[in-house]
Amino acid sequence: DPVNPPTWAKETGKALTNSYYFEFPGMGNWVSATDPCAQEIITSFLTDPQSTPEATCLEDGEKVTFILPKDIYLESGISRFLTETKLESHNLIPLLALGFSMLLFVAQLIYFISLLVRRGMRGLLFEGQSNRLILIGHILATLVALLNLGFLWAFRQILNQIESTIPLVLRFGLPAEFETLFYAPFLAELMTAGLMVITFSIWIMGYWSIYQRVYFSLVTLAAVIFSSLLANWGLLILS
Structure with missing residues (x-):
């Protein structure tokens, strides 16, 4: 505590009879009002x-840990994501x-999934050239959907876990051990x-019905929007 350093307590104790000195790692002043262990010692x-x-409870206390720059990934993106995905957000x-x-x-x-159930992968592969292009598009779209949905779910779970244990870490960024998670949206962006190329092709070549083309275009648009959101939040990076 830079305001009331431990040395002051030691000096004060020298002038008091029956004084005892205990130091609480990671705590500032008002430790007696905020720490159960301190309250046990005072009661004793x-x-x-x-x-x-x-004072055996001091041995069970949490050790002071330091967060170093090398331990942090994604310094700037967390706060923007948390702020803009709240229901009470102004925007x-x-x-x-x-x-x-x-x-x-x-x-x-x-x-x-319904397409596979109805026709099967083998049936789709041996159809005409236009359907093969569409199949490739749907495989890509499905992989993009899986990667992005999986990333968002895992990212939210990680944030919830950190917020419930050591929320202070999120002020600095995400622990570096989770860096590999961000390969998912990076691959999805590729x-x-x-x-986008396939969407352009099916419109130019007139493949599929108009409704199916519109649907596929909306899926592509959703992927572009999601990548844009991640980029805006500073989450679409690899160090």
Whole structure:
């Protein structure tokens, strides 16, 4: 504590009879009001001032840990993501855009599964050239949906876990051990570029019905929007 350093307590104790000195790592002043262990020691002292207070709880206390720059990944993106994805956020556009993307991703997963159930992968592979292009597009779209949905779910779970244990860490960034998670949206972004090419092709060549082309275009748009959101939040990076 830079305001009331431990040395002051030691000096004060020299002028008091029956004084005992205990130091609490990682705590500032007002430790007696905020730390259960300190309260136990105070109670023990008041019960019997002539005896050294019981202080075994100090041994069970959390050790001070330091967060170094090498231990942190994604310094700037966390706070923006947490702020803009709250329901009480003043700017609902990012939240609505995220909801739109998630809805289309789920729809794509359902559509592709139903397609496989109806025709099977073998049946789709041996159809005409246009259908093969569409199949490639749907495989890409499904992979993009899986990667993005999986990333968002895992990212949210990690944040919830950290917030419930050591929330202070999120002020600095994300622990570096989770860096590999961000390969998922990076790969999805590369595949999204392929989706854009296929979307352009099916419109130029007139493949598929107009409704199916519109649907596929919406899925591609959802992927582009999701990548844009991640980029805006500073989450679409690899160090």
